[in-house]
Structures are given as C-alpha cells and as structure tokens.
Amino acid sequence: MEIYELTARETAEGIRTKKFSAEDAARCSLSRIAKFESEVNACVTVTEDLAIAAARALDGRIARGETLGPLAGVPYIAKDNFCTKGIRTTCSSKILENWVPTYNASAINFMNEAGAVLIAKSNLDEFAMGSSTENSIIGPTKNPRDLGRVPGGSSGGSAASVAAGYVPLALGSDTGGSVRQPAAFCGIQGMKPSYGEVSRFGIVAYASALDQVSPLARTVDDLALALSVIARPDPNDTTCDAYCRPDFTASLSLQDLKGKRIGVFAGFEAEQMDSELYDALTKAADICKSAGATVEPIDLPIAVKYGVATYYVTALADASSKLGCFDGIRYGTHIEGKTLADMYANTRTASFSEEVRRRIILGTCLLTEGFYQNYYGPALKVRTKMALEFDELFSRIDAYLLPTSPSMPYPLGTKETDPTRLYLGDIFTVPISLGGLPGINLCMGFTPESLPLSVQLVGPRYGDSDLLGIANIIERAVGRPDVATPRKLGEAK
Amino acid sequence: MADSKNSKRPIVIGLEVHIQLNTKTKLFCPCSTDYIGKTPNTNVCPVCLAVPGTLPILNDSAVALGARMGLGLHCAIQNYSNFHRKNYFYPDLSKAYQITQYGLTIAVGGYLDIESDGKPRRVRVHHLHLEEDAGKLVHPTVDGRLTGAAYSLVDYNRGGVPLSEIVSEPDMSSPAEARDYVVRLRQLARYLDVSDGEMESGSLRVDANISLSNADGSLGTRVEIKNMNSLKSLERALEYEIARQNKVLDSGGRIVQETRLWDDAEEVTRSMRNKETASDYRYYPEMDLAPIVITDEQIEGFKRAMPELPWEKRDRFMKDFGLSYEEVEILTEQKELARYYEDVVAAGAPPARAANWVRMEVLRVLNERGADISNFSLSPSILAELVKKVENKELSSTIAKDILDMLSQENISLEEAIKRSGASTVRLTGDLLGEVIDRICAANSDVVETIKTGQDKKGGKVKFLQGLVMKETRGQADPSEVSSLLSKKLEG
Numbered sequence: 001m002e003i004y005e006l007t008a009r010e011t012a013e014g015i016r017t018k019k020f021s022a023e024d025a026a027r028c029s030l031s032r033i034a035k036f037e038s039e040v041n042a043c044v045t046v047t048e049d050l051a052i053a054a055a056r057a058l059d060g061r062i063a064r065g066e067t068l069g070p071l072a073g074v075p076y077i078a079k080d081n082f083c084t085k086g087i088r089t090t091c092s093s094k095i096l097e098n099w100v101p102t103y104n105a106s107a108i109n110f111m112n113e114a115g116a117v118l119i120a121k122s123n124l125d126e127f128a129m130g131s132s133t134e135n136s137i138i139g140p141t142k143n144p145r146d147l148g149r150v151p152g153g154s155s156g157g158s159a160a161s162v163a164a165g166y167v168p169l170a171l172g173s174d175t176g177g178s179v180r181q182p183a184a185f186c187g188i189q190g191m192k193p194s195y196g197e198v199s200r201f202g203i204v205a206y207a208s209a210l211d212q213v214s215p216l217a218r219t220v221d222d223l224a225l226a227l228s229v230i231a232r233p234d235p236n237d238t239t240c241d242a243y244c245r246p247d248f249t250a251s252l253s254l255q256d257l258k259g260k261r262i263g264v265f266a267g268f269e270a271e272q273m274d275s276e277l278y279d280a281l282t283k284a285a286d287i288c289k290s291a292g293a294t295v296e297p298i299d300l301p302i303a304v305k306y307g308v309a310t311y312y313v314t315a316l317a318d319a320s321s322k323l324g325c326f327d328g329i330r331y332g333t334h335i336e337g338k339t340l341a342d343m344y345a346n347t348r349t350a351s352f353s354e355e356v357r358r359r360i361i362l363g364t365c366l367l368t369e370g371f372y373q374n375y376y377g378p379a380l381k382v383r384t385k386m387a388l389e390f391d392e393l394f395s396r397i398d399a400y401l402l403p404t405s406p407s408m409p410y411p412l413g414t415k416e417t418d419p420t421r422l423y424l425g426d427i428f429t430v431p432i433s434l435g436g437l438p439g440i441n442l443c444m445g446f447t448p449e450s451l452p453l454s455v456q457l458v459g460p461r462y463g464d465s466d467l468l469g470i471a472n473i474i475e476r477a478v479g480r481p482d483v484a485t486p487r488k489l490g491e492a493k
Numbered sequence: 494m495a496d497s498k499n500s501k502r503p504i505v506i507g508l509e510v511h512i513q514l515n516t517k518t519k520l521f522c523p524c525s526t527d528y529i530g531k532t533p534n535t536n537v538c539p540v541c542l543a544v545p546g547t548l549p550i551l552n553d554s555a556v557a558l559g560a561r562m563g564l565g566l567h568c569a570i571q572n573y574s575n576f577h578r579k580n581y582f583y584p585d586l587s588k589a590y591q592i593t594q595y596g597l598t599i600a601v602g603g604y605l606d607i608e609s610d611g612k613p614r615r616v617r618v619h620h621l622h623l624e625e626d627a628g629k630l631v632h633p634t635v636d637g638r639l640t641g642a643a644y645s646l647v648d649y650n651r652g653g654v655p656l657s658e659i660v661s662e663p664d665m666s667s668p669a670e671a672r673d674y675v676v677r678l679r680q681l682a683r684y685l686d687v688s689d690g691e692m693e694s695g696s697l698r699v700d701a702n703i704s705l706s707n708a709d710g711s712l713g714t715r716v717e718i719k720n721m722n723s724l725k726s727l728e729r730a731l732e733y734e735i736a737r738q739n740k741v742l743d744s745g746g747r748i749v750q751e752t753r754l755w756d757d758a759e760e761v762t763r764s765m766r767n768k769e770t771a772s773d774y775r776y777y778p779e780m781d782l783a784p785i786v787i788t789d790e791q792i793e794g795f796k797r798a799m800p801e802l803p804w805e806k807r808d809r810f811m812k813d814f815g816l817s818y819e820e821v822e823i824l825t826e827q828k829e830l831a832r833y834y835e836d837v838v839a840a841g842a843p844p845a846r847a848a849n850w851v852r853m854e855v856l857r858v859l860n861e862r863g864a865d866i867s868n869f870s871l872s873p874s875i876l877a878e879l880v881k882k883v884e885n886k887e888l889s890s891t892i893a894k895d896i897l898d899m900l901s902q903e904n905i906s907l908e909e910a911i912k913r914s915g916a917s918t919v920r921l922t923g924d925l926l927g928e929v930i931d932r933i934c935a936a937n938s939d940v941v942e943t944i945k946t947g948q949d950k951k952g953g954k955v956k957f958l959q960g961l962v963m964k965e966t967r968g969q970a971d972p973s974e975v976s977s978l979l980s981k982k983l984e985g
Contacts, residue, residue, distance in 0.1 A: 083546040096545070103539060105546060204545040209780035237548050238783045321578045321777050324589025325543040329647065344582055367580070367775035376777075 003028040004165040005483050008074045008222040011168055012115075015062065015073035022062070022073030022117065026055035029075035029119050032166050036486045042141045042151075042160040043120040044080040045088050051075070054117045071229060072115030077161045077170040080121040081128055082108055082213075083202040087118075091204050092136035093126045095332045095351035105202020106234045107171060107213045114229040119167055122157030126353050127323065128178055128206040130154050131425050132415060135355050140412055144486040145187050145452055149409040152182030155216065159186040162216050165483035169226055170216045175206045176311050177404070177429025179214035180456060183441040184404040187452025187481045189471075190216040191223045194461045195436035196241040198227075199234030207318035208239075210311075210433045219480050220472040223440070224248040227464065251469030258292035260470065263393065265402035265428075266297035267304055274408045280444040280453040284401050287477040288470075298397070302389045303431035306382045308423055311430035313366055313379035320363025326351070358419065383434050390435045394460035399470050403428045404441045404456040428456060438464040440471045443481040449489060452481070497668050497735045502705035502742065504735055505712060506671050507663035510678055511656045512688040513626070513696040514558045520625045520655035521549030521592065521782075529694060533631070533648035541653035543587035548781045555623060555655040556599065556785055560795045562657055562687045563600025563621045565802060570792045574599045576623075576779040581772050584647045585628035593624035593658075595776050599785060605661075605681070606804065608822075609673040616674050617662040628652035657687075663702065663712075668731035672724050675699055680803050684828050692723050699727055704748070705738050713738075714748040718762055720755045730755035734762055806831055814844035823852050829866045830856075836873030842880040850880050854894060858901050871901045878907055886971045889963065921969035929970075930978055933961050944983050955979065 003025055006014065015022050030048055037043060058073050078084065081091045083101035090096045108118070123141045125133055133156025134140040143151040144164035151160040155172025159182035162170050172179040174192035183190025191214055198213040205211055215226035227248040234240045264285045268278065289295045328334035328347030335350055337343035352360070366375045393400060406427055415422050432439040437458050444453040457474065459467035497504060516526055522540035540547045560570050574597040578590035603618040628649035632642040639645065659678065665671045679690035679697055690697045699721055704713040718734060721727045733755075738748055753762040766772075801809070803825055810821040810831070825831045830851065837847045855876070859866060879896060882888040888896070892914050899910045921929070934941050937958065944954050962975050 081546075089545075091545075099545075101544070101546070103544075103546075201548050202546040205781075207780075236550065238550055239548075239781065317777055318780060321580050321590050321775070324580060324582065325545065325587060327582065327584070327589060329584055330542055330587065331544065340584070364775065367777055369773050372775075 004032050006168060007219050007480075008071060008076075008168040008217060009219075009225055011074045012071055015058075016068070018062070022055040022058040023052060025073050026051045026075055026117050026119065029167055032164070033120065036144070036164055036166075039147055039486050040142050040144055040160050040164055041139060042122055042157040042164065042166065043077070044090055044092060044123050044136075044138055044157070046120040047087055047118055050087070051117050051119050058115060058117070069114035069116075069229075070225060071111065071169075074116045074169060075119045075167045076111060076116045077120045077122050077158055077167045078105075078108060078111075078118060079124050079128075079155050079158050079170075079172045081124060081173060081204040081206075082121070082171060083204065084108055084118065084121065087121065089121065089204070090137060091127050092124050092138065093352065093356070094137055095326050095328075095347075096204075097137060097333065099332055101202075103202065106199035106236055107230045108202065110230045110232065111171070116169070116229075120161070122155070122161055122170065122172075124157055124172075124178075125154035126356050127204070127319075128154040128173055128175060128211075129319070129356055129359050131177065131181055131422055132410075132412075133157060133160075133182070134412065135353055142412065142486075143186055143409050144484040145446075145450065146409070146489040147486055148411055148488050149451075150185065150412055152185030152405070152409065154178040154182075155190075155214075156182045156185075158216050159183050159188060159190065162186070162188050162218060163481075163484045164486050168217060169222055171226075171230070172214050172216055173203050173206070174212050174214040174433070175210045176315060176433045177426050179216055180404050180429050180439055180441040181425070183216050183443075184452065184454035184456075185409040187443045187446065187454075187484065188216060188218050189220055189223055189440065189442055189475070189481070190214060191227070191440040191464075191468075192433070192438065193227060193231060193464050194438045195433075196239060197231045197245070197438075197462070197464060199230075199232075199237040199240040201234055201236035201240075205319075205322040207315040208322060209318055210315055212433075218483070220440070220442070220468055220475045221249070221252055223471075224252055224468045227468075231464075246465045248465050248468055251465045252472045254469035254473060256292045257288055257470065257473055260288070260293040260399070261397040262288045262293045262295045262470075263298035263397040263400040264295055265300060265304075265400070267299040267301065273403065273406050276408060276447055276451075276453055277403050277406070277455075280455050281401060281403055283444055283478075284442070284455040284457075284474055287474050288401070291473050291477070296397070298393065298400070300389065300393065300402070300431070302382070303386045303435070304427060306386070307431035307434060308427055310379045310382045310386070311426065311434055312362075312423060313375050314383065314434070316359050316363035317366045317376050318363070320360045320367065323352075323356070323360055355419070386431060386434055390437060390460075394463075398459070398463075399467060400458045402456050402458065404454045405429070408447075408451055432456070432458050436461050438462075438467050440467060442471055442474055443478070445478055451489070497732050500705065500735050500739055502707070502713070502739065503710075504666050505663045505704050505706060506665040506667075506731065507702045508661045508665070508671060508674060509700040509702070510659045510661075510675060511698040511700075512562070512659070512678075512682050512690060514555050514623075514655040514657055515686060515688050516552055516554045516558065516655055518552055518554075519653035520552050520555050520623070521653055524653065526654050528650040528654065531650050533646070533650060536650040537652070541587065542649055543589075549592060549779075551782055551785070552655060556787070557795065558655075558685075558687045559599045559621060559623045559657045560787065560792070561685050561799065562659070562682060563603065564795055564799055565681045565685050565687075566600070566603035566605055566618045566621060566659065568600035568603030568618060568621055570600050570787060570795065571597065572787055572789070572792075573597065573784055574787075575784040576782050577776045578779050580775040580777065583627070584645070585630050585649070585652065587628070587649060587652055590777075591625060591627065592779050592782070594622035598622035599787075605674065605677055607670065607673045607677045609667070609670040614664070614670060616664040616670075619660045619662050621657055621659045624656050624658060626651050626654040626656050663704075668728040668735070671701060671731055672728050675724060675727065677803075680826065684800060684803050695722075701727065701731060703731060703734050703738075705735070705742065714750050716748060716750065717752045718755055719752060719765070720757075722757065726755055726757050729760060730762055733760065737762065800828075803828075814838065814848065816845065816848050820848050820852060823856070824848060827866060833866055833869070833873055837877045837880065840874040840877030842877040843884055846884055847877070847880050850876065850897075854897055858898065862901075869901065870904065871897065875900060875907055889970070889972060891963065892967070915967050921966045922971065922974060926966070926970050926974060927978055927982075929965055930962055930975070930982055933958060933965060934982060937961070941983065955983070
C-alpha cells in the first residue's frame with residue numbers, strides 16, 4: 001500500500017513506528033500533487049520547501065526520541081482563506097493576490113503543534129462565496145472523480161486534494177455547506193462542527209455568524225482525530241466556546257445503534273432531487289435500522305422551506321460589512337482614483353469578481369433603511385423559529401439524516417451563470433448552519449459510472465462526539481471511500 | 494453676537510459627550526491607549542489594522558469603567574448588552590465599520606444634577622454606550638486642513654481606543670447650561686477615574702443638538718454641531734447657532750436638519766451634511782463578539798467600589814465643616830483639592846479657616862505657577878501648622894501668606910520659613926505695641942487730625958494707620974489688638 005492511500009491516523013502511526021519518515025510522507029504528497037495538479041488545479045500555493053523542512057525537523061525529533069503530537073508528520077492542506085504566516089493567502093481573490101499574512105490562524109497553529117505538515121493552500125470560490133470552486137483567480141478546480149465535473153465548493157480545493165490522495169486530511173471552512181457539499185461531490189467525508197467548537201481566528205471571514213473551520217478526510221476516524229486537535233478554547237476568538245471538549249474519538253468505539261433514534265428527512269414532495277441521492281438516503285436509513293436504531297421519517301418544514309432565503313439574507317448582510325476592510329489602503333490591491341470615492345470604487349470593482357460584488361451589493365441593500373425591516377428583521381425571526389424546530393427535533397431523536405446536496409456533481413461551467421439555481425443547491429446544508437448544528441457528509445459509495453453518492457448526518461448542537469460515533473457505524477457498513485485516480489469519465493451528463 | 498438670553502424662542506439643547514476611557518489598552522486589542530505623540534502607525538496591531546482574519550477581544554476594564562460611569566450618572570446597568578457594526582467607508586476606519594453599542598447598551602436612563610446661574614437643574618441621561626475610536630487623517634497642508642491637500646496620510650494609532658458616549662435628553666436651555674453640564678460630567682469622570690476628561694487633547698468631545706421651539710411650544714428642527722474643542726467654543730458655537738437660527742426664522746426662513754461644523758478661527762458654524770446626504774450606517778449585530786453579560790453580583794461589586802461622588806462630598810463638607818455651598822463647590826471641584834483640604838483639617842486646622850486658606854491662598858499659588866494640587870510641594874500637615882499659628886495669633890495672616898509662598902517654592906522647614914520672614918514668635922503686645930502706635934501716630938499727625946475731626950467717614954485713614962503699624966511690627970502684633978489699641982488712641 002502506498003503512503004498516499006493511508007489515512008491520517010495510519011500515516012502518523014507509520015511515522016511513529018518508523019515504517020517511513022515524515023519526509024517520505026511529505027515527498028509522497030508532493031509527488032502526488034506534481035502528478036495530477038495540472039489536471040485537478042486544487043492548489044493556489046504549494047509550500048514544498050517549507051513542508052520538506054518541517055518534515056525533516058520532525059524526523060530529527062523522532063530520531064531523538066521526542067514525544068510528538070497526534071498528527072506528527074501527517075501532510076495536510078488548508079483552504080487559502082486560512083492565514084498562514086509568511087505564506088501567501090489569497091482567498092482566491094485578485095484583491096489579496098500577493099498578500100502574505102504575518103500570523104497563523106489558530107487552527108493552523110493547532111495543526112502545527114500536533115505535528116501536521118502543511119503541504120499546500122487550496123483553491124476556493126473567491127472569499128468562500130460559491131459552491132463549485134469555479135470562481136477563482138487560478139481558475140476552476142476539477143473533481144478528481146471526474147475531471148469534467150465541479151468538485152463542489154467553496155472548499156473544493158481541499159475536497160479534491162483529499163479525494164485525489166494529495167493528503168489524507170485537509171481543512172476547509174463551512175459557512176452554508178462549503179465543506180459538506182464538496183465532500184459529497186468528491187466522495188469523501190467532511191464535517192462542519194457545531195458553531196463555537198473551533199476558533200475562527202485567522203480565517204478570512206465570509207459571515208462571522210456562520211463560518212466554522214471544518215475538517216475533510218477519507219474516514220470518520222480522521223475527522224474525529226482532526227477535531228480533537230483543532231477544537232479547543234482560544235483566547236483570540238470569544239465566540240469560540242471556552243468549555244473543555246470531550247475526546248471526539250471516544251465514541252468511535254460504539255458498536256451498534258441499539259437504543260438510538262434516527263430521523264430521516266421526509267419532505268421530498270416539493271423538492272427536486274436526483275434519484276440516486278434519494279436512494280443513498282434510504283440506504284443510510286436501512287444501515288441505521290440494521291444496526292439497531294429506530295428510524296422514523298420526519299419533515300422539517302420551516303428549515304427547508306425558508307432556509308435558503310434566511311441564509312442568504314443573514315450571510316450576505318454579514319459579508320457586506322466584513323468585506324469593507326478591503327479598501328486598498330492597508331493591504332491588498334490598490335488602484336488610484338481622482339477622489340477618495342473613486343479610489344474605493346476602482347479598487348473594489350477591479351479586484352472583486354462579479355459574484356463577490358453581487359453578494360456585497362445584495363448585503364448592503366439588505367441592511368439599508370427600509371430594506372432591513374423587510375428582510376434582515378424577518379430573517380432573524382425565521383432563524384429563531386428554525387432553532388425551535390431543531391430543538392423539538394432533537395428532543396425526539398439522536399441524529400437526523402438528510403441529503404447533503406439535492407444534485408449529483410454537475411459538469412463544469414453549467415451553473416456558474418445562474419446564481420439563483422446555484423443558491424438552491426444549498427437547500428439541505430444552510431439550515432444546519434443557521435442552527436449552529438454539527439453536520440457530517442458521508443460518502444455512500446458510488447454509482448455504476450463511479451460518481452460519488454452522499455448523505456448528511458446531523459446532530460444537536462455540541463453533540464459532535466456522539467454524531468461521529470453514529471457516522472462511524474454508517475461508514476463501517478458502506479466502506480471507506482478510496483483514493484481517486486483523477487480522470488475524466490465518459491461524456492458527462 | 495446676540496445673547497442667547499434674549500432669544501425670543503425657547504432654546505432646546507441635548508449633548509452627546511464622548512469620553513476616552515482610562516484603560517491601559519485599546520477596546521479590542523492589546524495596543525496601548527497612550528497614543529499621543531507616537532510615530533504614526535506604531536501603536537497598532539493586526540486587530541486594530543483590520544488585518545483579514547483577526548477578531549476583536551473585548552477589554553473587560555472598559556466594560557467596568559463604562560458601568561462605573563453609568564452608575565455615577567444614576568443609570569441602570571444592563572445585565573445583557575451587545576455590540577453592532579456601524580458601517581461607513583472612511584480611511585481612518587480600518588474595518589469600514591465602527592464597533593459600537595446600539596439598541597442594547599451597557600447603561601440606560603440616568604440623570605446629572607447641575608447648577609447653572611444659581612439655579613439647580615436636572616439633565617436626564619438617555620443612555621451610555623461603549624465604542625471604539627477611529628484613527629486620524631493627516632493632511633500635508635500648512636493649516637492641516639483637507640482643502641488644498643494633494644494627498645492625505647492616515648494614522649491608526651488612535652484607532653480602537655475605548656470611548657463611552659453619554660447621550661443626554663434635550664434638557665438644557667442655554668449655552669451656559671450646556672457648559673455646566675459638561676463641567677459636571679467631566680468632574681464626575683475624573684472623580685471616578687474613568688477619564689482625564691481633557692477637551693484639548695480630545696479625551697472629552699462634545700457634539701450638540703440644538704433647536705429653537707415654535708410659538709406653539711412644539712420642538713423646532715434640530716441641528717447637530719460638531720468640532721468644538723473647548724468649553725469656550727461649545728458656548729460660542731451654541732450662541733452663534735442660536736443667533737443664526739433666530740435670524741433665519743425671523744426672516745421667514747426654515748431651519749434645515751443638518752450637521753454643522755464649528756470653525757473656531759472664524760467663529761461660525763458651517764454646514765457639513767444635510768438629511769438627504771446623511772449616512773445610513775446599516776447597523777448590524779457584531780457577530781465576532783460574544784454579548785456583554787454583567788451579573789447582578791458584578792453590578793453590586795461595581796456599586797461597592799464607587800468612591801464618594803462630587804455632590805456627596807459637597808453635601809458632607811457643608812454638613813461636617815459648616816461651609817457654604819459656594820465655598821464647597823470650589824473645594825470639591827477637583828477631588829485632589831478636596832482631599833488636600835480634608836488632610837489639612839485632619840491635621841488639626843480649624844475647618845472654616847482651613848477652607849479659606851485652601852480656597853484663596855493655595856489656589857492662588859497654584860494658579861500663579863500654573864501648577865497642579867497633586868504635585869503641590871506644601872504638605873497638608875505643614876499648612877495645618879501654619880493655619881493653627883494664625884488661629885492662635887502667633888502669626889499674622891500677612892506674614893503667614895509670605896511663609897506659604899516661601900514653603901511652596903523652596904524645600905525648607907516651617908521654622909526656617911518663619912525665621913526668614915522676619916516674624917518672631919515673640920509677640921509685640923500691650924505697652925510695647927502701644928509705643929509703636931504712638932510713634933506712628935506722631936509721625937502721621939495730619940492723618941490723625943483728619944480722623945479726629947470726623948473726616949474719615951469710610952474708615953480708610955484708620956486702615957492706613959493700622960497697615961503702617963502692622964508693617965512696622967513685622968507681623969509680630971495681633972491685628973485685632975492693633976485695631977483696638979489704635980481706636981483707643983484716636984478716641985483719646
């Protein structure tokens with residue numbers, strides 16, 4: 001078995017037991033990138049020299065018999081909206097094209113402390129605004145399962161990297177599905193933890209109220225391992241909870257689902273769903289039933305009906321103010337103007353893509369007097385109603401199954417032009433974000449033509465650990481997704 | 494300029510006062526608040542420069558100071574409040590939004606009692622909220638103004654410094670009342686160690702809302718005035734604005750709702766922006782900060798830690814020391830002076846005489862030197878000794894004042910100062926004093942004659958002779974004894 005086929009846990013174990021070195025793992029990762037990157041285009045920056053140096057330093061410490069962190073020598077990739085000290089961080093935007101942060105995001109520091117080795121910064125939809133990773137200064141990332149299709153987004157670069165075996169583990173950020181949906185499209189596992197579990201410090205914000213650092217991997221076990229490393233109190237983020245986290249890997253010893261109550265989304269009449277994904281949901285429910293759980297169909301009327309509208313009103317309002325700091329004065333692209341207003345307009349018009357400008361303008365309108373009362377105000381009320389709906393839901397069940405995406409991965413270039421259609425693809429992920437709930441995308445195997453199937457498993461807020469236990473049982477029945485050899489399938493539908 | 498006292502229309506004034514909170518670090522980052530005089534953009538960090546990915550961390554001391562000021566203003570401290578983003582683009586605002594409290598603020602519904610023109614008045618306080626300061630633009634022109642500048646520079650050293658904004662109800666009816674309100678507010682802030690309250694350095698900034706009421710008593714259109722950097726400019730700007738508005742209304746015009754800037758050099762207000770061009774700040778809850786939660790126990794703790802407030806001290810001084818309102822107002826204006834006075838009394842000086850000495854002589858000396866009571870070299874116990882000697886008639890007031898001057902200038906002992914003053918503690922009294930008086934009278938027989946023939950109706954000539962005696966005796970005589978001996982001599 002090649003190193004790139006190993007999980008993060010297996011890689012760390014191999015290095016710890018000296019089956020191979022951290023440098024071997026880093027070089028394997030880099031050669032995998034060298035081999036496929038021209039096709040996949042998942043990385044904005046590959047940090048080869050730094051990675052080799054970090055790996056060698058770890059090997060030296062191993063040779064001296066030092067005790068290292070749980071991810072010692074494990075190569076990982078971080079989405080290019082995580083600030084990395086001395087390493088260019090672009091957010092896939094022209095405005096930050098040459099911006100080099102002077103500090104690390106907390107999650108990056110935590111990964112480094114655990115011994116993980118940063119290999120590259122991955123592609124995203126500019127400022128994490130999108131679901132296909134097509135809207136980027138480096139161009140679109142392609143889905144390694146089928147290079148003719150999108151990898152999902154906005155953490156498409158991270159998802160493609162894990163699927164293509166660049167690394168066993170990657171970090172993304174999930175605001176309204178930006179980790180779960182690309183995990184689904186690329187046929188891997190991805191988890192958005194409860195809001196407040198992981199520090200947001202150093203993540204270039206899209207929407208402060210919703211952004212959450214989220215791991216992607218090929219096993220639930222690796223998600224738990226990563227969460228154990230990154231989920232901890234952080235004095236730099238007061239919205240990150242100060243409580244002491246449980247051991248997220250503890251519940252992985254769960255052997256069956258006896259006594260567990262699982263709800264399955266039942267409100268399909270109104271929704272357009274790809275039938276393969278409906279079947280994947282049924283399959284997941286059957287697995288839970290076989291494992292001893294009681295399974296019942298449950299509708300989620302408010303969350304699904306109003307989720308997308310509420311999400312976009314909330315997130316865009318937030319984003320319109322968070323992106324105000326890009327004024328061309330202190331950092332990033334600066335374009336002169338005859339007046340101050342011209343300078344702002346020139347800089348921001350030339351440096352933000354149409355989609356980002358659309359979202360800033362929409363968000364600005366939503367908060368303008370007169371609009372606020374009609375949009376943002378009601379959105380807050382709906383969010384409260386949704387929270388009540390979720391409270392009621394999780395008073396009855398332990399976990400909830402629903403699709404991650406209503407559609408299978410679609411061909412490149414097909415949805416980019418229709419924002420409304422693109423936004424509707426978030427119908428099953430955004431309610432979970434608005435509820436601050438943990439959600440895991442699980443790969444449910446592949447279609448006969450090798451396209452990945454998926455399902456989303458959701459738990460109550462701060463029920464992350466239990467949720468991982470249930471997800472692990474489903475994964476055990478389905479089998480771990482394999483590493484993709486990037487290729488183009490026959491003419492995409 | 495027209496006098497606001499002659500305004501035909503009732504004047505309605507409300508003030509928004511920003512005070513810089515006396516914390517060590519900025520409101521949301523570890524940078525120092527001591528920014529004045531620093532090289533531009535050296536008192537900054539990723540947070541206050543709004544570097545992408547950074548998050549604000551609330552400074553608990555600012556919350557405590559805000560609550561303390563709120564309690565001083567008799568406000569209710571809220572258990573739950575939060576921050577909003579006030580969105581607008583300007584180069585001195587790094588995030589393109591100011592983090593400020595809006596709606597749910599830390600303190601609401603208080604008041605401040607002032608005395609203006611001898612009349613008490615209660616000014617209600619709508620609320621107090623916390624917010625961050627912006628940076629500063631520097632224009633490379635001769636007068637530092639934007640007009641004519643080829644470019645502008647921005648300095649973020651001040652960006653993020655904590656402010657509390659105190660919004661009054663429109664309860665003031667003259668420029669003098671507005672000034673007296675600010676003076677009382679500043680005194681309170683200083684008593685509470687919440688702020689140094691210096692207007693000149695910008696630690697205390699005042700924006701005024703002013704309108705003239707209509708004939709039917711309804712409120713007129715409100716105009717906001719900014720950029721008043723001293724108490725004097727506050728009063729002048731309001732006077733100007735009252736005159737301007739009266740003139741507009743007298744000539745049948747209408748007042749436009751707008752923001753006007755006070756020009757201190759030209760002594761006029763100028764329109765800055767009107768309602769149509771007013772900003773819509775698109776307030777949005779600040780999701781990067783957890784809400785401010787202050788428990789009842791914490792509020793009780795803040796209350797217990799409150800020092801004696803200016804008006805409490807004033808009432809106590811009046812009651813305990815038998816002083817008048819006017820005397821006490823002066824003694825308690827600065828808590829340091831009040832403490833000095835109390836120390837003098839505690840060291841044994843009689844309260845009434847000590848009050849006179851502190852109020853008249855100590856303040857005179859400080860004024861002459863432009864000095865501050867906190868670094869006044871004459872200790873309260875020495876002053877008490879001096880006052881006691883005057884009280885016991887060991888020293889005359891005149892000599893004692895000279896001694897006070899000496900002691901406040903040089904580091905010498907009281908004994909040494911007395912010696913140098915030439916005053917002897919040996920009293921010149923009885924027959925010896927009588928001899929001096931005889932001598933003086935003999936040398937000024939014409940004056941004595943004038944008095945004896947009843948031409949000194951106002952007593953000025955007697956005082957003249959008295960002064961000569963005092964001078965001659967170099968303070969060794971007791972003025973009252975001089976006075977009684979002299980009257981006897983003149984009657985005789």
